[in-house]
Amino acid sequence: MLRNINISTKLVAGSMIFSMIVAVAFIFILFTINNTSDISQQQQSQVESQVEAIKNQDHLLLQMHVELKKIALANEISEEFRDLRAWLLDLSLSWLNEAEDSADTSLDHLNGLLDQLALADAELANTLRVKNEKLYEVMIEAVDIYVDGNRVKGNAMVAQGRSLVREIDDIILAMQLESEATFEDISRQASAASLTVSVSADKVKAAANEVVDKNAELLLIVVTILIAFMFISGFYSFFMRREVCRPIERLRNTVEHIEQNSDLTARYEGRSADEIGITGIAFNKMMDQFGEIVKQVKSSCQILDKAISQQVDVMKQAKEGVVQQQHSTDQVATAINEMAATVQEVAVHTQRAKDSTEGVKQAADQGRQEVDTSVASTLVLSDLIKEANQVILQVEQDSSAIGGVLDVIRGISEQTNLLALNAAIEAARAGESGRGFAVVADEVRTLAQRTQESTEEIDTMIHKLQSGSHQAVELMSKGTEDAQSAAQQANKTGGALQEIEHRVNEVNDLNVQIATSAEEQSAVADEINRNVVNISDSCAQTSQAMEQTVEASENLMTLSQELDSLVQQFKV
Numbered sequence: 001m002l003r004n005i006n007i008s009t010k011l012v013a014g015s016m017i018f019s020m021i022v023a024v025a026f027i028f029i030l031f032t033i034n035n036t037s038d039i040s041q042q043q044q045s046q047v048e049s050q051v052e053a054i055k056n057q058d059h060l061l062l063q064m065h066v067e068l069k070k071i072a073l074a075n076e077i078s079e080e081f082r083d084l085r086a087w088l089l090d091l092s093l094s095w096l097n098e099a100e101d102s103a104d105t106s107l108d109h110l111n112g113l114l115d116q117l118a119l120a121d122a123e124l125a126n127t128l129r130v131k132n133e134k135l136y137e138v139m140i141e142a143v144d145i146y147v148d149g150n151r152v153k154g155n156a157m158v159a160q161g162r163s164l165v166r167e168i169d170d171i172i173l174a175m176q177l178e179s180e181a182t183f184e185d186i187s188r189q190a191s192a193a194s195l196t197v198s199v200s201a202d203k204v205k206a207a208a209n210e211v212v213d214k215n216a217e218l219l220l221i222v223v224t225i226l227i228a229f230m231f232i233s234g235f236y237s238f239f240m241r242r243e244v245c246r247p248i249e250r251l252r253n254t255v256e257h258i259e260q261n262s263d264l265t266a267r268y269e270g271r272s273a274d275e276i277g278i279t280g281i282a283f284n285k286m287m288d289q290f291g292e293i294v295k296q297v298k299s300s301c302q303i304l305d306k307a308i309s310q311q312v313d314v315m316k317q318a319k320e321g322v323v324q325q326q327h328s329t330d331q332v333a334t335a336i337n338e339m340a341a342t343v344q345e346v347a348v349h350t351q352r353a354k355d356s357t358e359g360v361k362q363a364a365d366q367g368r369q370e371v372d373t374s375v376a377s378t379l380v381l382s383d384l385i386k387e388a389n390q391v392i393l394q395v396e397q398d399s400s401a402i403g404g405v406l407d408v409i410r411g412i413s414e415q416t417n418l419l420a421l422n423a424a425i426e427a428a429r430a431g432e433s434g435r436g437f438a439v440v441a442d443e444v445r446t447l448a449q450r451t452q453e454s455t456e457e458i459d460t461m462i463h464k465l466q467s468g469s470h471q472a473v474e475l476m477s478k479g480t481e482d483a484q485s486a487a488q489q490a491n492k493t494g495g496a497l498q499e500i501e502h503r504v505n506e507v508n509d510l511n512v513q514i515a516t517s518a519e520e521q522s523a524v525a526d527e528i529n530r531n532v533v534n535i536s537d538s539c540a541q542t543s544q545a546m547e548q549t550v551e552a553s554e555n556l557m558t559l560s561q562e563l564d565s566l567v568q569q570f571k572v
Contacts, residue, residue, distance in 0.1 A: 017236075021229060028225075032218045039210050046203045049196070056189075066120070067183040073116055074176040077128070080110045081172060084132065085165050088139035100140075107136055121175075128171060135164040247276040251283065264291040301564035305557060317387065324380065331370060338363065412541070417445055417452065419531045426527055429520065439489055450478075 087103035110132055118125035142157035254268045264287060268280035345359060424438055424445065457471075 017232070021225070021232065028221060029218065032214060032221070036211055036214045036218070039214065046200050049200050063182075063186045067179055067186060070117075070120055071176065071179040071183060073113060073120075074172060074179055077110065077113045077117065078169075078172045078176065080106060080113055081132070081168060084110055084136075088136065088161065100143075103136070103139075107132065124171070124175060128168060131164055131168050131171070135161055135168065138164060247280070251276065251280055254283075258287070264294060298564065305561060305564060309557060331373060338366065414452065415534060416447075417449060419534060421445060422527065422531055431517075433517075436489075436492065443485065443489060 084103060084106040087099050087106055111129060114125045114129045114132075117128070138157055138161040142154045142161060145151075145154040145157055251268050254266055257263060257266050267284045267287065424442060428438060430438075
């Protein structure tokens with residue numbers, strides 16, 4: 001079932017699964033972090049309250065320190081006042097200077113302590129200073145009164161001093177009690193602050209322990225999620241390797257096998273309906289089409305090779321025929337040259353009519369032989385045309401190379417037509433003696449015109465060669481008939497030459513006319529000689545064109561063999 005799902009769907013499904021796992025993990029982690037954050041906020045609040053309590057405790061400790069100093073100062077003032085009181089009482093009783101000096105020293109010390117007290121409570125310090133000064137004055141005055149002997153007044157002054165002592169003692173005692181009460185109150189507040197700090201510390205410790213527990217729980221969950229994620233990732237990787245990588249490897253192995261072994265029969269074995277399976281099916285279809293194309297190319301190469309081989313053979317035969325025709329034309333030219341020489345001899349040696357008649361007889365006999373040779377060449381050409389008629393059916397698909405020869409054939413046809421026209425004109429000038437040549441020239445001109453028309457038809461219908469091959473066969477058949485007709489005409493010409501040979505005796509009576517005609521015939525022979533030379537040149541050009549055609553066909557056959565060797569490398 002999973003193999004029928006495409007790769008994109010598999011990838012999207014895997015991504016969605018991973019995304020869901022990651023989303024759930026992140027949600028749980030965020031939830032845990034949120035709880036930890038709440039605990040941290042509570043812990044922060046506890047720490048802030050603890051800090052406030054510590055600050056308050058520090059302030060209370062500072063106040064306690066101040067109050068302790070104040071209590072100590074009150075105690076020192078109390079002790080110093082007792083000393084002052086003692087020295088003043090001693091002075092009132094003993095009247096000694098040492099007591100007065102000690103009292104002065106004690107008063108100075110007491111004023112120094114009151115200066116310190118003034119920093120904390122100026123009013124109280126000022127009150128005590130005033131009363132101490134007054135006490136000192138009263139007691140000194142009492143001593144002076146005692147010295148004066150007024151004991152009653154002195155006792156009164158001492159009593160007043162005792163009253164001031166009690167007031168000062170009460171003020172100092174009140175100051176001590178107040179300081180102690182304040183110290184106790186601050187101590188209680190400090191104890192409460194210490195308790196608050198202790199409770200807050202316990203709460204902070206509990207919150208810290210809870211945070212540690214939450215972090216441990218979060219770490220365990222994260223490790224569990226990571227292990228689960230790694231397990232799922234491994235399973236997904238194994239699944240994707242089996243579903244994606246292995247099919248790709250099979251497809252790659254198939255392509256490498258085809259590339260290394262040129263084996264077009266190898267196919268990809270598809271096992272899934274995803275993108276890779278569809279690609280494999282398309283690859284198999286492509287290889288089927290490619291195999292069919294290679295088979296068709298191999299078959300076409302074999303057919304083309306056979307056709308080109310046959311074409312080369314035909315071209316070689318045609319080349320041999322052209323060479324033979326050129327040789328025959330050279331013989332005709334030689335015969336015409338000899339005939340021209342004979343005509344000149346006839347014109348020069350009219351008095352030697354008998355010898356000239358014998359020369360004409362020999363020339364006629366030689367002309368008959370040449371005509372026989374021309375008949376034989378015409379028959380050979382007819383046989384070649386028949387063979388070409390049989391081969392042209394197989395050369396239909398390979399005739400593209402003939403296009404280059406058509407221009408040459410057209411030129412030869414035009415030259416042949418011109419030569420035939422010139423021959424007809426000269427035959428007309430020759431009169432009865434050139435009638436046979438006129439007939440032949442007319443037939444040659446007719447053949448040249450037909451050849452030119454056929455060449456133009458081939459040139460315009462070369463792309464429809466398959467449909468026009470039948471017409472070409474008919475034209476070749478017609479050419480065969482014309483060649484046979486030309487052979488018959490040549491036979492008739494031979495008969496005419498025999499008739500000329502029989503009528504040599506009659507020519508003796510026409511020596512005068514022959515002399516005149518011989519001059520004209522000499523000019524005609526020269527013209528015919530030039531035309532025959534032109535025909536020989538045309539045959540040479542035709543032979544060269546045949547050689548080029550054979551060379552092109554051989555090159556084409558080589559290319560066909562190379563293409564076939566390349567195609568043979570593939571196994572289909």
